[in-house]
Amino acid sequence: DIQMTQSPSTLSASVGDRVTITCRASQSISSWLAWYQQKPGKAPKLLIYKASSLESGVPSRFSGSGSGTEFTLTISSLQPDDFATYFCQQYNIALTFGGGTKVEIK
């Protein structure tokens, strides 16, 4: 099984900050990686697919990069609506999620 490791598990930031979340795969997954945002009591929402493609309707302050085993999700200027938990997911072999990164208010 491919393991996905996210870091950090918690991140404290302020509105306007640039935020970067990292996701590492236990083996190469090419660019088969997605990022999701989840708010408490709600379903996850797709932000990024194929490592760097922005899902329709998602603000351009969100961006993804990476390939192989290391990936990043960047929020260029954190907005109040962005405080949430973020998950990566690989879909190269089966489907596995990272453990999540909670972005909280500093």
Added chain:
Amino acid sequence: EVQLVESGGDLVQPGGSLRLSCAASGFTFNSYGMSWVRQAPGKGLEWVSGISGSGGSTNYADSVKGRFTISRDNSKNILDLQMNSLRAEDTAVYYCAKSPEPGYNYCMDVWGKGTTVTVS
């Protein structure tokens, strides 16, 4: 509007069975793979099972293999998950999710609101 609505979640005793359903609308159901993803209380996301648009291909997480069965009725736009031999560790919110492709081995672009299964 593309929509997925789960139902069937309940409180069940260990060893019991439960059948979850997901009603899909707003898209051509048989053209897309579907998955069930669960989230235990306070925990992360776990993919449970997936099925191709035609229903001809299915797969399961090791944690549920042999106990859960995924199926779909493309004439009624319904996705099901039959869960047998339930364990306490199956307690979770179960989400139905749509793939943007005919297969299930992709990201998930539409999610339902979830249905809660409690095994106790």
